[in-house]
Amino acid sequence: MAYNRLIMLIQNVILSDESYTHDNWVYKDVFVGFSRLYYIIDGIAFYEEKGRKYLLKKGHIYLTPVKKAFTLYEDPQNKLLHTYAHIITTPAVNTFTEIEVRPDTPLYDAVILWRKYARSKDKVLIKNVLSFVLSCLEKECAQENIVAKQVKDHIDGQAELSLDMRALSTALGYSREHMTRSFLTAYGTTPKQYFNLQRMNAALEKLMAGCKIGQIAEELHYASLYSFSKAFKNHFGLSPANYLRTLKTEERNGLH
Numbered sequence: 705m706a707y708n709r710l711i712m713l714i715q716n717v718i719l720s721d722e723s724y725t726h727d728n729w730v731y732k733d734v735f736v737g738f739s740r741l742y743y744i745i746d747g748i749a750f751y752e753e754k755g756r757k758y759l760l761k762k763g764h765i766y767l768t769p770v771k772k773a774f775t776l777y778e779d780p781q782n783k784l785l786h787t788y789a790h791i792i793t794t795p796a797v798n799t800f801t802e803i804e805v806r807p808d809t810p811l812y813d814a815v816i817l818w819r820k821y822a823r824s825k826d827k828v829l830i831k832n833v834l835s836f837v838l839s840c841l842e843k844e845c846a847q848e849n850i851v852a853k854q855v856k857d858h859i860d861g862q863a864e865l866s867l868d869m870r871a872l873s874t875a876l877g878y879s880r881e882h883m884t885r886s887f888l889t890a891y892g893t894t895p896k897q898y899f900n901l902q903r904m905n906a907a908l909e910k911l912m913a914g915c916k917i918g919q920i921a922e923e924l925h926y927a928s929l930y931s932f933s934k935a936f937k938n939h940f941g942l943s944p945a946n947y948l949r950t951l952k953t954e955e956r957n958g959l960h
Contacts, residue, residue, distance in 0.1 A: 712797070712838060718790040720830050722822040725749075725784045730777040738790045739797040740768040740776075741834070743805065743815050747784035751776050753800055760784070765815065765841060767801040787819050789834055802889065803844045811840040845889075851876070852890035855883050859899050867899040904939045907932070912951075917944045 718738055724747070742760065749760040751768065752775040760766060768774065778784045805812050814837040824830045854876055859867065869880045876883070887895045903924055910920045921932035937943045942950060 712793040712795060712842075714791050714831055714835050714838065715794050716792040717827065717831050717834060718792065720789040720818075720822050720824075720834065722787040722819055723785070725778055725786075728780075729784065732775050732777075733773050734776065735771065735773050737770050738792050739770055740766070741789045741791055741837070742766045742768075743787040743818070745785040745787065747786070748779040748782040749777065749784040749786075751800070758800070758802065760786075761802075761804075764802055764804050765811070765837075767797055767838075767841065769798050769800055770796045787815070787822050789818075789822075789830075791834060793838075801841070801845065803841060803848065804885065809840075809844070811837075811844050814840040848886040849890050851878055851883060851886040855887050855895050856891070856898070859895065859902060867896065869895065900935070900939075904936065907936060907944075908940070911944055911948065920944070 743765045744760050744762050746762060751758045751760060753772060805815050818833050818837050821830055821833050858872060873880045884894050891898065907920050907924055918929050921929045926932035933943050940947055
């Protein structure tokens with residue numbers, strides 16, 4: 705999930721409530737012009753969009769985009785209890801957003817206020833409360849983005865490609881779970897997956913530059929030549945030796 709700043713105003717609150725879902729709570733390939741704002745209290749549910757599935761987790765808040773087909777359903781054996789609102793915003797929400805609502809944060813206070821007034825018939829009051837929730841959500845997203853960038857800068861700035869999430873957690877002052885979640889929200893991948901991609905790119909550059917396979921494995925901190933060759937094959941489809949042979953054959957045949 706790529707992160708986009710929200711910075712939005714609420715045009716209209718269509719619905720706001722807190723309850724368990726109705727029977728057969730399933731929406732298949734729904735396409736709507738409003739956003740769904742959910743705070744998960746208990747139960748199990750899933751949101752699917754463009755082939756990706758997200759578990760709606762307890763203690764998290766979610767904001768769904770408009771005019772994108774999605775599927776939403778729960779586990780009927782573990783019904784979803786949630787605070788929810790259907791809202792129309794300016795600008796319209798264009799990305800699926802997930803943030804943990806951590807205690808002792810403005811977002812936590814905003815959610816508590818929302819839960820208190822979720823069923824209010826005072827349209828102005830509930831609009832103001834939800835505007836407060838969105839403003840706190842936007843600030844949390846911005847903070848998550850800062851954490852993600854710090855992790856990315858660390859990985860990109862490594863002279864020798866190695867990743868120790870425990871040491872990075874100590875250095876940056878964030879938990880490993882928080883760093884991973886922030887990175888996934890900002891870049892759509894985990895720090896480990898991103899690191900492995902960078903390491904494979906570095907391995908390919910070294911291989912093309914004529915470095916020995918054993919030397920590459922050592923410089924990139926693989927446990928063994930075998931583990932490096934296996935990782936390379938999983939990523940590129942060929943072992944390092946076969947990849948080189950294929951390139952040389954293509955060069956001889958004038959394909960490069």
